[in-house]
Amino acid sequence: MDINLDIHPKPFTEHLEVQYFPAEIESDGEANVNEYFNNYTVSENGHLTNSLRGFPLDGIEFQVPSNLKGLVFQESLNTSDENCGKLFRVAGTFDNFTYWNYDKVPSAADGLRQAFEVLAVADELNKPLSAKDIQNEIDHKLSIKKEES
Known part of the structure; x- marks a missing residue:
């Protein structure tokens, strides 16, 4: 089954309050999170x-890395084509x-935290190297070889 993402600039202006729970909640309805959950959250020294x-x-509270943007997707009925899959x-x-x-x-041992660490490592590995960086690395390796001989 196909999955289609409909991304338009307008929803990017709506900033959402997101909470990640290690649970499956069998509901798609509205929840009064402020009254029935947030009001009972206790915070001490950053620990909730x-x-x-x-x-x-x-x-x-977990900060999304500055080079990333968190998106919330909502499944929508795809009435234009029933063979199109999920939208x-x-x-x-x-x-x-x-x-x-x-x-x-x-x-730091939690899977979600480790996933963000992998993203940070991937970002560092994909940074372009300048000619000066490459030359510095070559010079460094040559100096090590000279010291060993």
Whole structure:
């Protein structure tokens, strides 16, 4: 089945408040998050605590790297062609989000945090090198070889 992304500039102006939960919630409806969840979030020294359906949550505010943009997609009915597959539209953007774990403090060992680290490494590996950078590396390697002989 095809997945189509419909990306228009207008939704990029809508900034969303995003929370990442390690759970599957079987609902597509509206939720009054401010009244029933955010009001019960406790913050101490950047560490957040709350609970979801009786399960303790520990969280942190996570900043999306400055060279990236967080996008929220919403599935839309594709009425133009029923053989076209699923259609997703951009609902808005985010620069930071609240990252929650069940009963453990989020750490660098979490899969999501490691995924962002991989993105940072990939970004560094893909930076172009100038001729001066290459020459400096060659000179450095030659100087090491001279010292060894």
